Amino acid sequence: MSQRYKVVIEYDGTDFAGFQVQPHQRTVESVLTKVVNQIAKNPQPAIQVFGSGRTDAGVHAHGQVIHFDLPKPIPAPNLRLALNSMFPLDMAVVSVEEVDDTFHARFSTHGKRYRYIVSNTPFVDPFKRNYTGHYKYPLNLDRMQTASRDLIGEHDFTSFVASGSQAKSNIRMIYDVQVHERPEDHEFVFDFYGSGFLYNQVRIMVALLLQIGNGRRPVNDIPRVLAAKDREEARETAPASGLYLESVLYDKHVSDENNN
Template sequence: MKPEHKDIMKARKRNIRLTVAYDGTNYNGFQRQNPPAVAVQNILEDRLQKVFGDTVELAASGRTDAGVHARGQVVNFFTDGSIPVDRVPRAVNSILPPDIVVLEAAEADREFSARHSAVSKIYKYRILQGDIPDPFERNYSWNIRKELDVESMRACLELIKGEHDFSAFRAAGGPPVSPVRNIYEAALEVQQGGRIVELTFHANGFLYHMVRNIVGTLGNVGLGWKSVGDFKRIMDSLDRSQAGATAPAQGLFLDKVFYSKI
């Protein structure tokens, strides 16, 4: 929400919270963009305005990049619209494109902010391993065309658990915030008979491109280009230039946002 509009919006009667899923393939990220670029926020605000009958400015739990997907993005907005909250998902979904879906709607406390009230998030990243591509996975995974050393990758995930300075995995261009984050869970699961490697990251917050930079470095370990010891040295160096390339956007999913500690 634009700072100059905050007081105007908060004077409205209702604060609505939505949980939204979207396929990010065809969008220039979540955050509102100027034409001709189209973002998820552009589409969602436009359709919500039609349903609620007033201007909508969304606040979101996170601004996913172009090509990144969400299963559990959370947004909120203030409105004077009178539509009952239980009718909102069906009403909005009937005019949304099929790659954006409102899963849930609820009345929120006036002080609730999808962004500032969040206490932790889960991101998942999918890797398709093997030399045979899958046309149905091309927009939802990173195809690494060799078999990965998943046990070494798991060992690296153990190293990132807990509170650390993640400067080595922080991309330039993000907001000027502390690089210290607490990772509660970092796990690897092999699925679909070994074809899919799914990585899970649950933390109290993430830096700009942090997950994709960790995954890019894990990929180097999985391919045998770096060792577990190298990964530890990279992390301890606090130097982004020593880490691997940023993993492709299409493998990343914002899975869930928590608003109370678990």
């Protein structure tokens, strides 16, 4: 009897060419697939690993969720040790859980939380270059907080999706957006909680909030951009380095949000 496992992982996205397998590239999925099959002693057919969704090159995760089936079950604590021992140093296990076969890392998702961190200094801080997005112009917190509320709710996010998206619908529900400042670190932090997000949607929303925060756009510009349903209206995309997949929520797993 095979056993399905839900595994929460974190990774530093700097040295990965994103999540999804790509030829001749080091991706999160390719590393995971290799490690899981090694732990299972390379069965035939090979074990497939399913993620909650892709992250782009340079995007980080504190709470990415994957699932896979092991033909021969391993107790969860042992599997956790085995994974951590075989993972490269830029990837780690947060938790391992035995789940039943109805659980699917991608199709059972109920919502996702993303965080975006902006470093707001005249020049790039050497120690933050891979872990924040850099914005050198002045930012007004009030303006960004006010504007961010226009993103909440169910909207057609066609203006906020990158070309290359294969989504059938661009309608998504955003439950909450929070913007706060860490003055001592010269950082602004954007937290998004939604049913799901389109390709590059969070990074496009952040870029637009930054333009509003700097006064390049009116504070009430978001309803107009949403109504336009035209990617040309938003244009800019904040860099991947500031984005973190914080947690993925599931119908029957709402209690464990995997935040750490």
